[in-house]
Amino acid sequence: MDAAEVARILGQIPEKHLALVELAWQCVGPDGRFDLDLAIPMAADIEAALDEARAYIAETQNLRWALEKLAKGR
Numbered sequence: 001m002d003a004a005e006v007a008r009i010l011g012q013i014p015e016k017h018l019a020l021v022e023l024a025w026q027c028v029g030p031d032g033r034f035d036l037d038l039a040i041p042m043a044a045d046i047e048a049a050l051d052e053a054r055a056y057i058a059e060t061q062n063l064r065w066a067l068e069k070l071a072k073g074r
Contacts (some may be wrong), residue, residue, distance in 0.1 A: 006067070016056060020049035 023046050029035030039046065 006070070018049065018053050018056060020046070020053045023049050 023042060026042065027034055027036075027039040029038060
């Protein structure tokens with residue numbers, strides 16, 4: 001498999017939008033700082049978003065490992 005084939009395959013991976021990013025913006029107060037009072041009611045949503053982000057990190061690490069293994073096998 002050459003670099004062009006790897007690039008083509010990677011290009012087929014859909015873009016991922018993490019809920020954590022949007023939730024973080026919702027926790028910003030009028031002064032531009034993190035506001036715990038805004039975050040507390042969203043605690044369950046934030047925890048679910050953290051789980052999603054952790055899964056994304058694991059998937060990305062697996063992909064990186066596979067690409068490194070592929071590159072070393074050349």
